[in-house]
Amino acid sequence: MPEDAPNTPAQGKLSHYDERGQASMVDVSAKQPSRRTATATAFVELSPTVLAALPQNPKGDPLEVARIAGIQAAKRTSELIPMCHPLPLTHVDVQAQLQASGVRITATAATFGVTGVEMEALTAASVAALTVYDMTKALDKAIVIRDLRLESKTGGKSGDYQREEGRDRNS
Numbered sequence: 001m002p003e004d005a006p007n008t009p010a011q012g013k014l015s016h017y018d019e020r021g022q023a024s025m026v027d028v029s030a031k032q033p034s035r036r037t038a039t040a041t042a043f044v045e046l047s048p049t050v051l052a053a054l055p056q057n058p059k060g061d062p063l064e065v066a067r068i069a070g071i072q073a074a075k076r077t078s079e080l081i082p083m084c085h086p087l088p089l090t091h092v093d094v095q096a097q098l099q100a101s102g103v104r105i106t107a108t109a110a111t112f113g114v115t116g117v118e119m120e121a122l123t124a125a126s127v128a129a130l131t132v133y134d135m136t137k138a139l140d141k142a143i144v145i146r147d148l149r150l151e152s153k154t155g156g157k158s159g160d161y162q163r164e165e166g167r168d169r170n171s
Helices: 048-056 062-075 118-136
Strands: 034-045 089-099 102-113 144-154
Touching: 034 118, 048 118, 062 089, 062 102, 062 118, 089 118, 102 118, 118 144
Parallel strands: none
Antiparallel strands: 034 102, 034 144, 089 102
């Protein structure tokens, strides 16, 4: 691993480096398959004007298009993220919910396999958020996509994870 690679006792060794310090795909062939799930969220901050115009969007329903885009993205994660394994996803769900100041995206992915689906859930949430932006950018260029994050995961050697309410890396 490169000398300047950030490692702490809490995170251990970064897994996507080989013994020479080069980026590599992790060999998961010895891992036991298990049911694995992950949920990620993102938020698209929209002005009141854009929120009011959503039902009349001439391109179609931005929230439904975003849902479909997120599902497609989850299925193609390994084509976008170089060291991700292609996974046989057993389920992907993407929800886009209107809130007072924008759209909350929630993406869940599941598989029965030897590696987790965190990247698939995160990719689904990010592409769904980008799609909301794309569908509404004609009305406002100041749209902000924020708070892309893993909310929970289950399965695998590292066990389950649930984000603590209000927990932020910078807190």
